[in-house]
Amino acid sequence: MIKITVKCFSQVRYALGIDILNLEFESGTSTSQLEKFIRGKANGKLDGISLRIALNQKYVPDETELQDGDEVAFIPPVQGG
């Protein structure tokens, strides 16, 4: 099993009602599997919202294997400026 921290921002936090999730998954779980899990928890509230994946504070391709201790964030469209 691997421990994963998911940080939630903006629409993701709004949809899940939480800032941080501490989760456990089987080894070999990928970021896209985690995204499906998170979207499931949102009960449709993230439908139609594109999410980019940040792994340990860097953008990564969707299909990246997670490691124990990873910090993941699903980044909804950003709005800086």
Add this chain to the structure above:
Amino acid sequence: MIKITVKCFSQVRYALGIDILNLEFESGTSTSQLEKFIRGKANGKLDGISLRIALNQKYVPDETELQDGDEVAFIPPVQGG
């Protein structure tokens, strides 16, 4: 006869060695005739230098008839900024 003031700047002043010329011409003289006269006085020092014509501090087409009391400047390429 009409009296014309010619103000000289930058390369024109440099070529003619003077700031202001007070001249008299026959009625009906045009800006392009005045330009020929000025280029003649410069002894070739204005050859190859394009000059735009300002009449009473506004750009005008080359072939504009001069009036008594007009202020004319032959504007070499400008260099502001």
Add this chain to the structure above:
Amino acid sequence: MVKAEIVNGPIDFFPSEDSRQQDGAELIFNGRVRATEHGENITALEYEQYEGMAEAELTQLAEEAMNKFPIHDLFCKHRIGKVDVGETSLHVSIWSKHRREGLDAMDWFILELKKRVPIWKWAILQNGSRIPSECNH
């Protein structure tokens, strides 16, 4: 050289200076909060960030701009937290030899910032309520 900071509170602008020898162009952009978002009157925006990643992305973006355009310096600050109408949320200062590369770099930098830097905003309405903002020009 690059400076990139996320600040919580009013932005101190980078100083304008007369001592540079080879920078013919100083270009400064201040992005400010407007009083309307999607036709609704607001009193402020509230910016949230992904702490750590926002500053890292901003820094990396500034470095990419330095590699992409022949500019000498790119300094930027993005404010987070509550920013009242009229106040500056984004301050960018670019020094270059000529203006062309400064204008191009400014254009590119802000466009990319709005795509990549993990910062989000909420609109604070006149009645005090706080709603997600969808506007991103």
Add this chain to the structure above:
Amino acid sequence: MVKAEIVNGPIDFFPSEDSRQQDGAELIFNGRVRATEHGENITALEYEQYEGMAEAELTQLAEEAMNKFPIHDLFCKHRIGKVDVGETSLHVSIWSKHRREGLDAMDWFILELKKRVPIWKWAILQNGSRIPSECNH
């Protein structure tokens, strides 16, 4: 609104301000004197103007920019006389709703200024001599 001035002496910059309600973009350009012209080291540029016409053309150009681009304000000052290396010869400040029109207006305004406003420059070399400058970027 337009402000356009020719000034003889150091330029006081137009104030940055936090009180505007609908201007999301403040863009400032300072054109500064570089230490080299055509590979020659210089200590200053000396700008001459066609007095009267230079300010009139600058004003008209600013008004044309206001008509051509959806900007709210264009303020500019051009310095004449001796301008030391590093100092600002041209200061332009544009306020607009979004940055796009501000960047476009700045680009166009400076390009046109360099074609039309009757101002010329002379380079002052390190040995004190004064030569015509041909550089016009």
